[in-house]
Amino acid sequence: MxxxxxxxxxxxxxxxxxxxxxxxxxxxxxxxxxxxxxxxxxxxxxxxxxxxxxxxxxxxxxxxxxxxxxxxxxxxxxxxxxxxxxxxxxxxxxxxxxxxxxxxxxxxxxxxxxxxxxxxxxxxxxxxxxxxxxxxxxxxxxxxxxxxxxxxxxxxxxxxxxxxxxxxxxxxxxxxxxxxxxxxxxxxxxxxxxxxxxxxxxxxxxxxxxxxxxxxxxxxxxxxxxxxxxxxxxxxxxxxxxxxxxxxxxxxxxxxxxxxxxxxxxxxxxxxxxxxxxxxxxxxxxxxxxxxxxxxxxxxxxxxxxxxxxxxxxxxxxxxxxxxxxxxxxxxxWVETLPGEPPTHNFTGFRCTYYTDLSPGPLKKRADLFLSVVNWDHLCVYASAQRNGINCVLLPNIGLGYNHMVRILEFTDAVRWIARLRLPSLTRSDSDDATESMISEYITTSLVESTTMIPVPRIHAVESEFHPLINARFMLMDCLEGNVGMDLGMQVPSEHKASFFAEMARIHITTDCEVFARIELSKTRLPMIGTINGKNSDGTFIQGPMRGIGGPFRTAGEYFHAWAENAKFGMDKNLMHDSCGSYADEIIPSINSFLDDFRKLAEKLSICNEGPFPLCHGDFGHNNIIVDDNYKVLGVIDWESAFAAPWEVFASFPLTLSATPPKMDAPWNYDDDGNPADEELRQKCGDREVYIAAVAKVEAEEGMMGELLISKSLRDERRQHLIDAMRLFENGKPGWYGKLIDEFWKGDEKT
Structure with missing residues (x-):
């Protein structure tokens, strides 16, 4: 022995x-x-x-x-x-x-x-x-x-x-x-x-x-x-x-x-x-x-x-x-400081301004009704039980997103948790989708926490089914002392842009390099495009369909085909003509033919048609990043839309920097030389260049080379413009979609 x-x-x-x-x-x-x-x-x-x-x-x-x-x-x-x-x-x-x-x-x-x-x-x-x-x-x-x-x-x-x-x-x-x-x-x-x-x-x-x-x-x-x-x-x-x-x-x-x-x-x-x-x-x-x-x-x-x-x-x-x-x-x-060390970030208080600034309308009406029906006392009792009976109270702050309401629970030992409650749908009953979405979010967040250095709040409890005593579905998670873009006017002060974009770039790359690479190293790959719904006993992940598209898919081409089969323009047809104004006769046919035209190029759109596929947040941007008063990133939240995605979908600009492709945009937004005519648009274009430079810097530090670089993808305009068009189409944005199709085929002929 x-x-x-x-x-x-x-x-x-x-x-x-x-x-x-x-x-x-x-x-x-x-x-x-x-x-x-x-x-x-x-x-x-x-x-x-x-x-x-x-x-x-x-x-x-x-x-x-x-x-x-x-x-x-x-x-x-x-x-x-x-x-x-x-x-x-x-x-x-x-x-x-x-x-x-x-x-x-x-x-x-x-x-x-x-x-x-x-x-x-x-x-x-x-x-x-x-x-x-x-x-x-x-x-x-x-x-x-x-x-x-x-x-x-x-x-x-x-x-x-x-x-x-x-x-x-x-x-x-x-x-x-x-x-x-x-x-x-x-x-x-x-x-x-x-x-x-x-x-x-x-x-x-x-x-x-x-x-x-x-x-x-x-x-x-x-x-x-x-x-x-x-x-x-x-x-x-x-x-x-x-x-x-x-x-x-x-x-x-x-x-x-x-x-x-x-x-x-x-x-x-x-x-x-x-x-x-x-x-x-x-x-x-x-x-x-x-x-x-x-x-x-x-x-x-x-x-x-x-x-x-x-x-x-x-x-x-x-x-x-x-x-x-x-x-x-x-x-x-992964933590920013060792246990017992004082936090290094500056924080003067929760803003939570999005809810208080809401104008009367469907969003405000839904939020007010939800506030009145949730049993907040039972929520505190539930949270207390998770911490072996330590009592807590509900703070007055009310955070609001499109799908969630956020409340802060403070325990008697000064620990704070977030209660993130799922709001009812504005348009339809989505109880099944909500349950699956919450389970997927929990699994994905846990994966990110355990395999990367991306800061995420730890989830302590999940009730993905409607809780009869509390009257809601919800998660309980760590409270990070910062604010999200929704409560900061979705603006990044100029003095913080360079450092904030640099942190975003590292998170963007980390999502690929660390989740993707470490999953490969542990031989539990993400072989398909789809959500992450569980983990098998051998360490491989159970992947599921994406809402409104289906799947999972084995190739990027299959995913883009399925998107074209299922996507719907996000504006009522009766409103399209008035919205397009004098350009209606050009724009409406371009919108109507876009899905058929997109389907024809689906197999050629990605430079990496087969997996393994990187993990995409699905809604990555300032709106889902918690920052302190100096815009230091404290955490990335809301992984409910995350999925293993085609490279081009993953390697696109964060929503903070999203823009309408110039060729499909209103012509008066650009001068005769193709430069943005509007100061706000000029600033965004400049910010995008800063972001690309930040990404390239991190890639160089990490010794990354080859074709699958995020910085290269961000400069591949003909592919990026089509990925942007997918989002804009579902959001009901009028524009010359056909010009983007033409742009892609012309580039394909050159290569």
Whole structure:
């Protein structure tokens, strides 16, 4: 077994006979919780300054004062292999910092040769000389190794890191070469190992000390990579303790991608303390073995994760033990700041002006009626239940979009959630569509959150069917402290355009590069054009039809054919003549023939007819981007229209920058040289050029080449104009659609 190899190799390193038994307990303690609590350094403080990963007994909480809190009697389960061990063990948490400045928690894996769920591999090591006896810790004992505020190398090399190979590197497990106090600077194919080694000498009196360290000491003459109690205990600390050691395996393999690392290839990992060097990793220990069980195991010189004098449990039983998270930090998604760090954005309040500025009419009437029929008190009760009974109130702000009303729920612990409620259709009953749309949105948002660095609010609850007590369909999600374009007049101030467009460009590219590329790498591709409705057990996605078009489709040509078969002009025929004015005799025939003409070029429209296909937001623009007061992007919302799309549909301008193609637009909007005559249109054309430049810059930074570049697609006017025409046609925009058809065929003849 692997642990036996480890133990024998350690004995050999320190001059002991390999014929002797290797006396070390080495066992898994699976994850109990990841939370911002620290009952040793910050007892009773909620939240503590930084995040920890905690294992052991389930009586863990923010206080744990001794003797009131006795771990063995107050715990009902433990995540550790030995079921008599209700101790708690915790360390800082490792994060990956991407080149765009966002953070993601690094997952943990179990050490080689052991099972479980992440957590910590714990060692208890008696003296290896088989002569020195050790005294087990007493009830209430606790200690700390390391310093969360350390910014430079510590005096004692007892906290270290190793860049692991795929398997087999088990030499010098106790901070010996090639371990280092600093984090590795390159890719680690086996992840990063963190080791924390505790002192082995006790003053025999104090269960704790003010700094949680002075009551214990390392042996005089002990070496950096010694294993077990070595050296001589000083007279001030005469009692020999078993050596406690933590081994934590951080699964950094998913971040071994140069395109994710900083442009200068600098080390991207950071501890939850904010330390990018590695010096601040630390380990906390609170003893909680039942009765004399630990002493028995040390006297018996038990080995590995089996011991005849101890009770054990299966990994499956250990993994059932957990406690609910207390602090409502996002610990799984991409975040802008580490948990506990102050937000970096500026925010002076929610605007929510779209609803209040609505003029009397169908939209206003629908919103007012919806406000009156929703049972808001029941919504608060429902939300409170999702957070284990923490009460909440409804804030007065009312956000409104075309399909949704948004309300803010504030809990008594200051956490805020958004309630996003589906409005009834203005034109028809769409209960089936609404249900499917909400399910697809939830699945797609979860996919984006888990596979990209695109910021999205985490969804906590979904009621896609009409809730009889609340009288609505709805989602509950994180509240991002910012506003969307609908409430900001759909305008981007000139001083913020460059930075805002740059962030939009990176999101646009990320949707393709990260969702698309990572799906490919995980061999769960999006082979068809269609919505995402679920996930199979093998990791592939279940794709479904798009509203009003059908599908899913295997080629872009099939999709464009289906669109032409099902699309309808968005204006009543009785109004078309008056809307077109003196140009009616030219425009109306152009509108009427557009679908037939479009169908004829459907197979030629895309430069990438077959999949896999990139994920398209479906309504990407300022209207669905939450920004702070400086227009820093906080989140992208409203993924209900998202689908795997043909390249040209995906790689088109955001709605913020959408415009009518000049050839189909009213002639008076352009001068004789084809330049925009209107200042607003001139500004939009200029903004589009800025956006293309921003996209090209990101593509260059990412080292992207080839034909499938968004910047190239944005400059391919004959295709882009037809993609724009699809949207304008459904919206009922009059224009010379036939000119765009002619433009495409002329370009096709040239190529």
């Amino acid at each position: 692997l642990w036996k190899y480890l133990a024998l190799s350690l004995l050999a390193e320190h001059g002991y006979s390999q014929s002797a038994a290797a006396p070390m307990l080495r066992f898994t303690c699976s994850q109990l919780v990841v939370d911002r609590l620290d009952p040793l350094v910050n007892p009773g403080v909620v939240p503590s300054p930084h995040l920890h990963q905690i294992v052991g007994g389930n009586s863990f909480n923010a206080s744990m004062y001794h003797p009131e809190h006795d771990l063995p009697t107050q715990s009902t389960c433990t995540t550790c292999t030995f079921s008599e061990d209700f101790s708690n063990y915790w360390t800082a948490v490792l994060y990956f910092r991407a080149r765009n400045g966002t953070f993601k928690r690094v997952p943990q894996i179990t050490s080689e040769g052991l099972g479980g769920r992440g957590g910590i591999t714990v060692y208890y090591i008696p003296a290896m000389n088989n002569r020195t006896s050790v005294t087990a810790f007493k009830p209430g004992f606790r200690m700390l190794v390391g310093d969360a505020n350390l910014k430079s190398p510590g005096t004692a090399h007892k906290v270290c890191h190793r860049c692991m190979p795929k398997s087999g590197d088990n030499s010098n497990i106790n901070c010996g070469p090639p371990d280092d106090q600093t984090l590795p600077t390159g890719f680690c194919v086996g992840g990063i190992r963190s080791v924390i080694t505790f002192p082995t000498c006790w003053d025999g009196k104090n269960l704790d000390s003010p700094n949680h360290q002075s009551h214990v000491a390392y042996g005089i003459g002990s070496k950096t990579n010694d294993v077990g109690p070595t050296g001589d205990c000083p007279s001030t600390h005469p009692v020999v303790l078993p050596q406690v050691m933590y081994e934590v395996m951080w699964d950094t393999r998913g971040f071994n991608d140069k395109d994710l690392w900083p442009v200068d290839s600098s080390q991207p990992f950071v501890w939850s303390t904010g330390d990018t060097n590695g010096y601040s990793q630390h380990g906390d220990y609170v003893f909680g073995w039942e009765g004399d069980s630990l002493q028995r195991s040390m006297d018996a010189r038990c080995n590995g994760d089996t011991c005849s004098v101890l009770k054990t449990q299966s990994n499956e039983e250990a993994m059932k033990c957990n406690v609910p998270k207390v602090v409502d930090d996002d610990i799984d998604g």
